[in-house]
Amino acid sequence: MAKSAGWKPKEKLAERVDELHQSQLWRSIFRPGSIFRRGYADSPRNRAYVVMNSLLYHLHPVKVKRHGIKLSYTLCLGGLSFFLFILLTITGIYLMFFYRPDVGAVYSDMQNLQTQVSFGLLVRNLHRWGAHLMVITVFLHMARVFYTGAYKPPREFNWIVGVILLLLTLLLAFTGYLLPWDQLAVWAVTVGTEMMKNSPVVGDQVQFALLGGPVIGPETLLRWYTLHVLFLPFIIVIFISIHFWRVRKDGGISGPM
Amino acid sequence: MPTPDEVFEQVLAEEQAKGSSPVVATSRAKAARVRAERGSKDPNKPDPSTAPRKAPAAAATATEEKPAAKPAAAKAAPVAKAAPARKAAGGNGAVPERVQRLLAVVKPEAIQKVERQPMDRVNVWPHLMAAEFVALLIVLILITVFSAVVDAPLRQLANFNQTPNPSKAPWYFLGLQELLRYFHPQVAGVTIPTVIIIGLFAAPYIDRNPSTRPDDRKLAIVIFSFFMLTFAVLTIIGMFFRGPGFNFTFPWNDGIFFEL
Numbered sequence: 001m002a003k004s005a006g007w008k009p010k011e012k013l014a015e016r017v018d019e020l021h022q023s024q025l026w027r028s029i030f031r032p033g034s035i036f037r038r039g040y041a042d043s044p045r046n047r048a049y050v051v052m053n054s055l056l057y058h059l060h061p062v063k064v065k066r067h068g069i070k071l072s073y074t075l076c077l078g079g080l081s082f083f084l085f086i087l088l089t090i091t092g093i094y095l096m097f098f099y100r101p102d103v104g105a106v107y108s109d110m111q112n113l114q115t116q117v118s119f120g121l122l123v124r125n126l127h128r129w130g131a132h133l134m135v136i137t138v139f140l141h142m143a144r145v146f147y148t149g150a151y152k153p154p155r156e157f158n159w160i161v162g163v164i165l166l167l168l169t170l171l172l173a174f175t176g177y178l179l180p181w182d183q184l185a186v187w188a189v190t191v192g193t194e195m196m197k198n199s200p201v202v203g204d205q206v207q208f209a210l211l212g213g214p215v216i217g218p219e220t221l222l223r224w225y226t227l228h229v230l231f232l233p234f235i236i237v238i239f240i241s242i243h244f245w246r247v248r249k250d251g252g253i254s255g256p257m
Numbered sequence: 258m259p260t261p262d263e264v265f266e267q268v269l270a271e272e273q274a275k276g277s278s279p280v281v282a283t284s285r286a287k288a289a290r291v292r293a294e295r296g297s298k299d300p301n302k303p304d305p306s307t308a309p310r311k312a313p314a315a316a317a318t319a320t321e322e323k324p325a326a327k328p329a330a331a332k333a334a335p336v337a338k339a340a341p342a343r344k345a346a347g348g349n350g351a352v353p354e355r356v357q358r359l360l361a362v363v364k365p366e367a368i369q370k371v372e373r374q375p376m377d378r379v380n381v382w383p384h385l386m387a388a389e390f391v392a393l394l395i396v397l398i399l400i401t402v403f404s405a406v407v408d409a410p411l412r413q414l415a416n417f418n419q420t421p422n423p424s425k426a427p428w429y430f431l432g433l434q435e436l437l438r439y440f441h442p443q444v445a446g447v448t449i450p451t452v453i454i455i456g457l458f459a460a461p462y463i464d465r466n467p468s469t470r471p472d473d474r475k476l477a478i479v480i481f482s483f484f485m486l487t488f489a490v491l492t493i494i495g496m497f498f499r500g501p502g503f504n505f506t507f508p509w510n511d512g513i514f515f516e517l
Contacts, residue, residue, distance in 0.1 A: 044380070047380040047382045047383070048380070048382075050382040050386075051381050051382050057381075057382070057386070060381040060385065060386070061381060062380065062381060063378040063379060063380055063381060064378065064379065064381055064385055065376055065377065065378055065379075066376075066377040066378060066379050067377075068385075069379060069384050069385045069388060071388065076388070076389065076392040079389050079392065079393075080392060080393070080396055083393050083396065083397075084396070087397070087400075107414045107415070110411060111411075114411065121408060122401075122404055122405060124409055125403075125404035125405075125407065125408055125409045126400060126401065126404045127409075128409035128517075129400055129403055129404055129407070129409070129517075130400055132428075132517055133396075133400065135429050142457075143481075143485060146460070146477075146481050147471075147478065147481075148469060149468070149469030149470075149474060150469070151460060151461045151464075152461060152464070152466075152467060152469060153461070153467070155461075156461035156462065159460065159461050160458055160461075163454070163457045163458055166457075167454065170429055173427065173429065174427060174429075174430070177427050180411055181414070181415050182410075182411050182412040182413060182414060182415055183412040183413050183414075183415055183416060183419070183421055184410055184411075184412045184421075184516055185415065186415035186417070187420065187421050187424040187425075188424070188425060188426050188427050190424065191424050191425065191426040191430075191434060192426045192427065192430050194446075195426075195430075195433060195434075195437070195442070195445075195446035195447070196446070196447075197446075198442040198443045198446040198447050199446075199447050200443065200447065203447075215417070216417070254469070255469065257469050257470055257471065
C-alpha cells in the first residue's frame with residue numbers, strides 16, 4: 001500500500017544522502033578527493049586516494065613492488081612488531097589507571113587489578129604475552145632483514161636504527177618486568193642488573209643510576225615505572241618514525257633477492 | 258605572439274635538437290607552454306621545469322596537493338603523474354593570483370636520471386593492506402585466546418630476605434646468564450654483550466658484498482646463523498635445563514624451573 005501511494009524510501013534515502021554529501025559540514029570534513037565525499041568506486045585513482053587521504057595509511061606508498069607483498073619475503077614481522085607496540089600501548093594505558101608505582105601500594109594494586117577490575121586480568125595477560133611476543137617478532141624481523149640482505153646500501157642507516165629499536169624493545173620489556181613487584185620480578189631484575197655492575201670503571205655508577213640506590217628499592221620502582229611508561233616509549237616512537245621514514249627514503253622494501 | 262601549443266612544439270623541437278632525453282624535453286616544453294599561457298605576468302616565477310615531474314619517489318607525495326585551495330584542480334589531479342603544468346592549464350583562470358607552493362625540491366640531475374628500471378608494481382590498497390589486516394587479525398585473535406587461557410604469573414610480594422632458587426633473569430637475558438657459568442662476569446656480562454651490539458651496528462660496514470642473493474653470501478649467512486643458533490641454544494639451556502643453584506638439570510626429570 002505504501003508503494004502504491006508513491007512512497008519510495010530508496011529514492012528518498014538517496015536524496016538525503018546526496019544532500020548530506022553536498023552539505024557544508026560534510027564537505028569541510030571530507031576534503032576533495034576523499035572517498036567518503038563521493039563514495040568508493042574501485043578505480044586506480046580511488047585506490048591511490050585510500051592511501052593518500054589517511055594519516056595512518058599514508059605511511060605506505062601508493063604502490064609497492066609486487067614481490068614485496070609476498071608473505072614469504074617479510075612474513076609481516078616488522079608490521080606485526082608495530083602492531084604489537086600499538087596493542088601494548090593501549091593495554092598499558094589501561095593498566096596505568098589501576099597501578100601506583102609505590103612500594104606500599106603496588107602489590108595490592110596488582111591483586112586488585114586481577115580480581116576486582118573489569119577485564120583487568122585479561123588486559124594484563126595481553127600486555128605481558130604481547131610484550132614477550134614483541135621481543136620475539138622484533139628479533140625475527142632483524143633475522144629476516146639479515147637473511148634477505150636488506151641492510152646493504154642504501155639501507156645501512158636504517159639497519160642501525162633497527163638495532164637501536166631492538167635494544168629499546170629489550171629495555172622496555174626489562175623495565176616492565178619489575179613493575180608487578182613480586183618475587184619473580186624483583187629477583188629477575190636483580191640478576192639482570194648484577195650483570196651491569198661488572199662494567200669496567202663505571203659499573204657501580206651505572207647500577208646506582210639504574211636502581212636509584214645500591215640495591216633495588218622504592219626508588220627503583222618509581223624510576224623504572226617512569227622509564228617504562230614515558231621515557232622509553234617516547235624515545236622508541238621517535239626511532240620508529242625515523243625507521244618508517246627511512247624505509248620510504250631508501251626506495252621502499254628491499255629486494256627482490 | 259605564438260600560442261601556447263606552438264611554444265610547446267617549438268621548445269620540444271629545440272630540446273630534441275640539443276639531444277636532451279625525451280622526458281626532460283617534454284617536461285621543459287610543457288613548462289614553456291605554461292609560461293606562455295600565463296603570459297608575461299610573472300616572469301620572476303621560479304622555473305617550473307624544476308618542479309617534480311616523474312621525480313621517482315618524491316612525485317607521489319609532492320603532487321598530493323591540498324585541492325581545497327584550488328577546487329578546479331581536483332579534477333585535474335590524478336596521482337603520481339599530476340604535473341604542475343597540467344594543474345595550471347586546468348585552472349581556467351578562476352583564481353587570478355596564484356600562490357605558488359613549494360611542493361618539492363628536486364635537483365636538476367635527479368630529473369635527468371630517470372633511469373629506474375620499470376618494475377612490476379601493485380597498489381598498496383587493497384593488495385598489501387588486506388594482507389596486513391589479515392595478519393593483524395590473526396595475531397590479535399591468537400594472543401587474545403592465549404591470554405584468556407594462560408594467566409600471567411604473579412608470585413608473592415617481593416621479599417628481599419628470601420632469594421628464590423634458582424633466580425633467573427627475564428628469558429631474553431638468559432643466554433647471557435648462561436654465559437656467566439662459563440666466563441668471568443666481566444666477559445659474560447659486559448664484553449660479550451658490547452661486542453654483540455657493536456657487531457650488529459657494524460654489520461653493513463663489515464659485509465661489503467653488495468649482492469643480496471643467498472648464493473653469493475654464504476659466509477655472511479653462516480656466521481649470522483651460527484651466532485643466532487648459539488644464542489638460541491644458550492637461552493634454551495638457561496630456560497629449561499637449569500635448576501636450583503643454576504645447576505644443570507633435565508626438565509623431564511626434575512621439572513621446569515622457569516617462568517615467563
